[in-house]
Ligand SMILES: Cc1cc2nc3c(=O)[nH]c(=O)nc-3n(C[C@H](O)[C@H](O)[C@H](O)COP(=O)(O)O)c2cc1C
């Protein structure tokens with residue numbers, strides 16, 4: 001059992017998922033994921049979000065450990081995505097008199113997903129709910145972090161913010177819940193990957209949400225995935241802030257595909273030349289091997305990107321195409337991006353990749369070029385020129 005008091009009558013009642021292979025059917029979970037839910041006890045009792053439907057019965061056991069046979073008065077829905085709303089029906093069956101609190105956009109979704117329209121109280125931005133016993137909940141509407149109905153709930157006197165998916169990360173909770181009790185280094189890479197794949201498209205909305213909490217005292221950030229942040233709030237908010245501004249650290253990701261190793265050889269040539277030019281953070285990914293979510297996490301983290309791939313049936317290699325479409329989807333910006341290609345009879349890769357780069361708000365670096373068959377001294381020259389131009393840019 002995982003019941004822990006976080007602070008002064010706020011409890012963790014979430015669950016771990018170490019079984020699901022891919023989150024949202026897309027993103028591998030090598031370290032699992034947690035679906036976090038919390039209870040705030042005043043004179044009345046509020047439950048903040050639920051968990052994935054697959055974990056309903058375990059979840060209700062946890063809730064009952066805290067509440068015993070007493071009722072739950074309110075269920076606050078910060079986010080309707082089914083990884084959090086999936087146990088609403090189970091909770092309603094266990095606590096039929098419970099009132100659901102959400103905003104006007106939440107209400108339509110509860111009806112749509114679960115057929116529930118009674119006992120739903122609609123709140124507006126800035127509204128409060130007094131639980132008694134000194135516990136006042138204040139609601140902040142934060143649309144598109146990461147769905148239209150997303151909101152955050154703040155316990156005024158205790159400085160606890162229930163932030164929904166914001167400030168979350170992949171990785172199950174392995175015993176400890178609060179960061180001060182955990183070696184949190186295991187979660188940070190998974191925070192980059194979580195942000196880059198789940199939240200990245202909505203950077204401007206994350207910025208708006210962060211701005212709303214500038215003048216508010218926050219001692220605990222309780223998100224829906226991963227640890228509760230207490231000691232490391234500034235680190236975590238800093239990561240979300242930088243990522244949502246598309247601010248990259250100096251470093252270069254080389255993302256390539258290769259069928260027979262020739263494009264790969266050129267990628268290594270570029271990497272070696274970047275290193276010779278003093279670049280320390282270089283991440284080389286084979287797009288056919290490394291899952292795209294890890295590649296995107298590095299791309300969101302570093303300010304330089306070089307994409308290469310072979311020509312495939314007069315077009316782009318499928319895995320390269322997939323990467324480019326993911327970059328468009330995330331509206332990648334503030335990056336230095338170069339490219340190269342390969343082919344045997346009529347190469348078109350670098351031209352096609354360059355067209356995609358030009359459609360993004362990024363700065364194109366170097367001269368796109370295509371190698372024919374295998375690396376020649378002239379190709380090596382071009383590769384080195386691209387690497388040198390990139391090295392200058394990312395250090396600016
Ligand atoms: C199925 C297939 C389709 C290909 N289509 C093209 C093509 O349309 N134009 C071209 O110049 N090369 C084409 N090639 C050659 C590849 O681009 C070739 O693998 C590349 O030049 C060498 O790079 P690699 O060793 O990194 O795979 C094709 C190769 C395969 C296997």
Ligand SMILES: [Fe+2]
Nearest residue numbers: 079081146165
């Ligand atoms: Fe979500």
Ligand SMILES: [Fe+2]
Nearest residue numbers: 081083165224
């Ligand atoms: Fe989520």
